[in-house]
Amino acid sequence: TRLPAVNQESSTAAMMLRSLLLLLGVAYMVAGDFDPSAAREKVFEYRVRSQQLHIEDLEKQIGELEEEYEKLSDIPDKDTIDELKARVSNLEPTDCHGKHTHQCHGDPGHCVSDLLVCDGHDDCPNGGDEDDFTCDTEVIHPGRSYSGRATWESCKPFGPHNVIVTIVGSKPTEFFGAFTMVRAVVTLEVDDDHHAKSFSAKGYFSFGNRLLALVPEEGTSQFAVSCKFNHGDKDTADCKVVERVSLHVCARFRATTK
Ligand SMILES: [Ca+2]
Numbered sequence: 142t143r144l145p146a147v148n149q150e151s152s153t154a155a156m157m158l159r160s161l162l163l164l165l166g167v168a169y170m171v172a173g174d175f176d177p178s179a180a181r182e183k184v185f186e187y188r189v190r191s192q193q194l195h196i197e198d199l200e201k202q203i204g205e206l207e208e209e210y211e212k213l214s215d216i217p218d219k220d221t222i223d224e225l226k227a228r229v230s231n232l233e234p235t236d237c238h239g240k241h242t243h244q245c246h247g248d249p250g251h252c253v254s255d256l257l258v259c260d261g262h263d264d265c266p267n268g269g270d271e272d273d274f275t276c277d278t279e280v281i282h283p284g285r286s287y288s289g290r291a292t293w294e295s296c297k298p299f300g301p302h303n304v305i306v307t308i309v310g311s312k313p314t315e316f317f318g319a320f321t322m323v324r325a326v327v328t329l330e331v332d333d334d335h336h337a338k339s340f341s342a343k344g345y346f347s348f349g350n351r352l353l354a355l356v357p358e359e360g361t362s363q364f365a366v367s368c369k370f371n372h373g374d375k376d377t378a379d380c381k382v383v384e385r386v387s388l389h390v391c392a393r394f395r396a397t398t399k
Contacts, residue, residue: 188264192256195317202314243349245269246372255349260318280375281311281323281346281353287368287378289394291329296364296384296391303330304382304394306355306366311346320345325355327366329382342366353378357385368396 243258245251245265253264259276269275279285286307293299310324323346328339340361344354351370357363365385368378375398382392 188257188262189254192254192260192317195260196256199314199317199320241350243270244372246272246275255347256319258319258347258349274373276318276348277375278311278321278346280351280370280378281308281321283308283310286399287380287396288399289380289396291382291392291394293382293392294390296382296389299331299392302332304328304366304380304392304396305330306353306368306380306396319349320347323353323355327355327357327362327364329364338362340364364391 241255242252243255245253245267246269248265248267248269251265251267251269253270257264258270261271264270284307286305288303288305290301291299291304292301305328307326307328308323309326312322314320314322322343324341324343326339327342328337330337341358342355342362342365343358344356344365346353351372353368353370354365355367356365363385364382365388366380366382368380370378377398378396380394380396381390382394383390
């Protein structure tokens, strides 16, 4: 009469063992489960960190540029350089709703950080952040000229007048594809006799937000200019004349190519 009891006990023990093994198996599967979104996040984090290094490299390049300028001219250009540095360091990667985001070309549902546009790696699922359309440099081709009639809101009591921005040089940054360094001449035709004030400016073009930011060479002007090109439009931009130091908006103009 004891044998069936033993058999029952051993069969209960076997069931418990099977349950335990099953539980262990599930736990192992959960622990060892590959999570693609976490992995993508890791890769993104790595890329962002690497872009931070690129920013440091760009700052170093700007530093070298500063030294170069000091050799060429007696006038130091620290304000301009500091402003460029500040603009670059303010760029931080964010999600799709953030300020510095770029909508993937051909895929409106996806966004990437401005810092990842035209950097040589596909970040959009369809590679739209690296295609020829997005990374086209025609708008900053030397010789391109943009002009428009500026309306002053503050800073100076100027009447409406023409502003002309002519690109004189552009150079991709070696390790930071999202930006191209640009040189330009900016002309403000400040009075009715078309008495013009021209100044040399330098800055960058950001592929991610299609923004051309130009600051004057030290001592040449108190104004800087920024122009935002619509995606896909190489010929028209919404531009602002801003006070170089405060970045206060003084005037606006709609610029078109001549
Ligand atoms: Ca990219």
